[in-house]
Amino acid sequence: MTSVMTTAVTATSPGSFYRLNELVLTIYSKEIEFQAQPILRFDQFADVKTDLSANPGSQITFFKYNNLTLGGVLTEGTPMNKQALSGSQVSISVAEYGNAVSVSELLIQTAFDNVMSSAAKLLGNDYALTLDTLARNTVTDGAGTYIYANDRANTDSITATDYLTMEEIKDGVEALATNLAPKIGGDHYVCLVSPHQSRGLRDDSNWIAVAKLDPQRLYMGEIGRIDDVIFIETTQVRIDANAAATPVDVHSAVMLGANAFGKAVALPVEMRDNGVIDFQRERQLAWYNIMGMGVLNDDNIVVIETA
Numbered sequence: 001m002t003s004v005m006t007t008a009v010t011a012t013s014p015g016s017f018y019r020l021n022e023l024v025l026t027i028y029s030k031e032i033e034f035q036a037q038p039i040l041r042f043d044q045f046a047d048v049k050t051d052l053s054a055n056p057g058s059q060i061t062f063f064k065y066n067n068l069t070l071g072g073v074l075t076e077g078t079p080m081n082k083q084a085l086s087g088s089q090v091s092i093s094v095a096e097y098g099n100a101v102s103v104s105e106l107l108i109q110t111a112f113d114n115v116m117s118s119a120a121k122l123l124g125n126d127y128a129l130t131l132d133t134l135a136r137n138t139v140t141d142g143a144g145t146y147i148y149a150n151d152r153a154n155t156d157s158i159t160a161t162d163y164l165t166m167e168e169i170k171d172g173v174e175a176l177a178t179n180l181a182p183k184i185g186g187d188h189y190v191c192l193v194s195p196h197q198s199r200g201l202r203d204d205s206n207w208i209a210v211a212k213l214d215p216q217r218l219y220m221g222e223i224g225r226i227d228d229v230i231f232i233e234t235t236q237v238r239i240d241a242n243a244a245a246t247p248v249d250v251h252s253a254v255m256l257g258a259n260a261f262g263k264a265v266a267l268p269v270e271m272r273d274n275g276v277i278d279f280q281r282e283r284q285l286a287w288y289n290i291m292g293m294g295v296l297n298d299d300n301i302v303v304i305e306t307a
Contacts, residue, residue, distance in 0.1 A: 039128035041192060041221045041234035042135035045184070045256055046263040047296060053266075056290055059091040060264035064296065092264040092294035099126050100274070100286035119285050120271065127269055127287045132236050134293050138261050139254050140238050140303055142295035145175040149306035156243045158250055164197040164306040166204055169229060172255040172302040179299035181257030188228050190219065191255040194237040197306060198223060201231065229255070250305050257300035266290040 051060045065087040074080060101119050148154060149162035169191065176189055183189055193201070201207055206226045210217060213225060221232040237254070241247040267290035274284035295301065 039125060039236075040132050041232055041236055042132050042139065042254070043263070044220055045190060046135060046261055046293065047259055048263045048265060050265040050268075054094055054264070054290070055266065056094060056096045058266065059093050060266065060292070062090045062092065062262050062264075062296055064088050064090060064259075090262070090294065090296050092262055092292045094264050094266045094290050094292040096288070096290055097130060098286055098288040099123065099130070100284060103283045103285070105276075105281045105283065116283070116285070123271070123285060123287045127289070129236075131289075132234075135261070135263070136236050136238060136254070138293040138295060139256065139301050140252050142261065142298055143254070143301040143303040144179065144298035145172075145302045147171050147175070147302060147304045149304070155250055155305055158242055158244070158248055158305060158307055160246070160248050160307050162248075162307045163200050164193065164251070164253060164304065165200065166206065166226070168253075168304045168306065169201075169226060169255075172304055173227070173229060175302050176255065176257050176300065179257075181297070181300040182259065183228065184256070184258045188225070188230050189255055189257055190230050190232055191253055191304075192221075192232045192234055192237060193253045194235065194239065194251045195233055197237070197251050197253055198231060198233050201226070248307050250307065253304040253306065255302040255304060257297075259296055260300040262294055262296045264292045264294070 047062070049060055049062055054060055065085065068083055101123065103115055103119055147168055149158055149164060149168055152158050152162060172191065173189060181189075202209075202224070204226065208225045210222050210224050218230065219232055221234050222230060223233045224231050238252040239249050240252075242250050267288070269287055269289040272286050272288050274286065276283050
């Protein structure tokens with residue numbers, strides 16, 4: 001282990017600090033992305049737009065076209081009416097995101113574990129949770145429609161027995177279809193649910209387990225399908241205690257159509273080191289990202305609150 005860590009640093013110039021060499025940095029950067037995959041659930045449904053020229057505080061703009069006025073019967077010899085294309089813009093601000101760890105040389109030299117590799121994995125998990133939490137909050141707070149289990153009036157009216165059932169799923173599909181929310185890939189909506197919510201759905205006679213579908217799952221966390229809704233199970237679903245006389249933990253499932261929310265990327269996530277400081281007694285690693293998220297079409301997002 002000592003020899004590995006010795007080759008992992010190179011001096012930049014006499015008297016300056018040391019940095020991890022580019023080979024190690026590249027390996028750890030890929031490790032971050034690899035470790036993040038099993039955790040990401042909400043983020044995989046974002047429309048991504050990258051602008052590497054944007055800086056923190058800048059905005060990256062998404063453009064949405066408006067639908068055309070319906071065509072109709074043509075009259076022979078009469079030119080067709082022409083319509084101008086129109087649309088609107090949605091701008092998402094980007095900001096800096098990141099987290100860092102500090103590792104002592106003593107720990108590196110005496111630990112039985114590959115400390116630098118473990119630090120990269122921990123940073124990868126942290127990046128994934130940070131990203132997915134931001135995505136979850138974006139869609140949960142920006143939904144155009146909220147549905148409450150058992151036809152309750154609001155969040156605080158939900159009781160401990162108001163579980164997620166097919167009635168709420170049908171209501172969600174109805175809301176998206178009424179809002180003309182396009183299906184993802186023209187085939188389905190997706191619904192992100194907590195393990196507690198998915199437990200009851202699995203007993204429904206309409207439930208098709210993922211094992212009976214295409215063995216090549218479309219999405220991370222996919223567990224099954226009912227009609228034209230694919231379900232994604234995640235512990236990232238927001239859970240808050242309501243203000244009822246006897247507080248109940250309320251789970252906020254999210255049903256999405258296509259083009260619901262966007263992710264603006266000014267700098268893809270990368271691993272950075274801050275050199276070896278304090279006379280080579282301490283190493284510092286961090287993940288760093290410049291990005292932002294925002295709702296593109298709130299009509300394409302439904303939140304279903306249940307016990």
